[in-house]
């Protein structure tokens with residue numbers, strides 16, 4: 018089936034040197050009508066952004082800092098599914114290209130050796146109450162050394178170089194593999210729905226079956242991660258045995 022798939026997104030990657038955030042660059046292109054799959058990749062970001070208003074450390078020439086434009090025809094409530102889809106695509110590409118056994122921590126952090134190797138930020142722009150476009154931002158710590166991390170991130174962040182035994186990653190090759198995987202999976206998703214993505218996500222997850230701390234605006238509770246809900250939330254069994262779904266927020270594995 019895959020043989021019939023001809024990737025298109027990998028052809029037009031726009032490469033920039035230093036930017037504030039590739040999210041902003043991609044947004045400008047999206048506002049100008051750029052087609053789906055339009056991708057910007059920078060050598061460095063001075064204002065790289067993470068989830069929950071955090072900063073994203075993006076040193077020059079060391080990582081894959083890229084953002085792409087998506088224009089799915091989806092109800093807003095289903096965008097968490099896209100976030101999970103992106104995690105699956107990047108995880109697949111990393112495993113294939115580098116052999117590093119990355120796994121997904123809900124919703125879409127990629128971990129290797131227990132530390133973070135990639136983060137994904139999906140931002141949606143609305144028009145007339147519906148989804149206008151999404152910008153999927155992907156940050157992969159490709160060739161960072163321990164010294165490239167500031168003190169406060171050591172022990173939290175790792176890289177493909179570190180986890181791959183010191184072999185540097187060809188960033189362009191990996192970026193292309195990520196885009197190709199994303200485009201393929203996105204097409205499968207539009208044609209067949211969330212089920213195939215959900216199955217892949219569950220098979221790559223390092224969260225399921227684990228005891229976790231859940232941080233939500235309502236507070237912090239302990240629970241067991243038991244699965245994904247159909248809209249992309251995390252299903253948790255709490256201490257009283259009830260299964261509840263969390264759509265956004267953060268978990269810490271215990």
Ligand code: BTN
Pocket residue numbers: 037038039040062064065066067068069071073081082083084126135136137138154155156157
């Ligand atoms: C997270 O784990 O909190 C998400 C991190 C997302 C980082 C990427 S790097 C490319 C794109 N540009 C940004 O400013 N952020 C995303």
